[in-house]
Amino acid sequence: MTQPGFWQTKGLLSDMLMPFSLVTAALTARRVARHGWQAPVPVICIGNAVVGGAGKTPVVLDFAARLSARGIAVHCLTRGYGGAARGPARVDPARQTATDVGDEALLLAAAAPTWVGADRGASARAAVAAGAQALLMDDGLQNPSLEKTASLLVIDGGAGFGNRRLLPAGPLREPVRAAADRCRAAIMVGTDRLAAAAALPPQLPIMQASLVPGPGMLAHAGRIAVAFAGIARPRKFFATLEQAGIVLAETRTFADHHVYSARELVALQRRGNALGAALVTTTKDFVRIPANARTDILPLAARLVWAREASIDALLAEIVRPVPSDEKGQGSAPDLLRP
Secondary structure, eight states, rough: OOGGGHHHHHOHHHHHHHHHHHHHHHHHHHTTTTOOOOSOOEEEEEOOOOOSSSSHHHHHHHHHHHHHTTTOOEEEEEEETTOOOSSSSSSSSOOHHHHHOHHHHHHTTTTSOEOSSOOOOHHHHHHTTOOSSSEESSTTTTTTBBBBEEEEEEEETTTTTTTSOBBTSBBBBBOHHHTTTOEEEEEESSTTTOOOGGGTTTTTTTEEEEEEHHHHHHHTOOOOEEEESSOHHHHHHHHHHHHTTOEEEEEEETTTTTTOHHHHHHHHHHHHHHHEEEEEEHHHTTSSSSSGGOTTEEOOOEEEEEEHHHHHHHHHHSSSOOOOGGGGTTTSSSSOOOO
């Protein structure tokens, strides 16, 4: 979706929609109060309080790499937004496309076994049965079907919480304080330009991260490009390309999760040829492009960098703790303990 401009300010239209926001607050509070399945392995939810992108998937990918490096069989859970699969189903990148399972699921599946399904509890059961020793939820902070060991609130520093009103008067799924109170920590991605941290409980730890040009971007420094993106905040991608030294001859924006038509792709290719520029897009957009139309389109990704990397490793070590050798074999999760 494309977020409406009035979600950033408290104007007349937002004021008129406030009664409906009260309904959103009541329904969400009732939903999150329910209890879900208690998994025998640690469950880490990477969520947010607003609709649209906040940088959750890069955090999940980062955590998956860190847990895997410790020898932990981590599996990812995602709704599979934009895909036809209802789940629970394990993602098979060799056979499935974004039409089947959604773009985020394909990105996650390249890093760790990934399951799609609206019912996170059902997906978690399937993942544990398949050998998962830890579960990473991409989104789902407001989904009650699975109990979380720890939830982390991801905040886009450039967008914050918008006008801090609930749907449909603003971008919030629930009040900021309600979401934060269920979280172990917050993750601020980028500079906090809208003082979002001021809306958080003072005792909630805030971990700072930044998206910086990845190696693929840096390898194309100096190149002229036509950049296009159908993500929540395309301008953030364009700014990262410029940070990498890529010269943007033109940019095109599409709605989040946009499915590209053959006509649109041909038009982009012609524009790139006319300007003598390469076509570049995000890895998330790239998986939504049919395989036979990907020729000469460069998928470029940013990478996540932590201000205090040691604090992230310490947090993960606290949540996902090895079982002492004399306790192994006594529980249903033989290698890990839930805190």
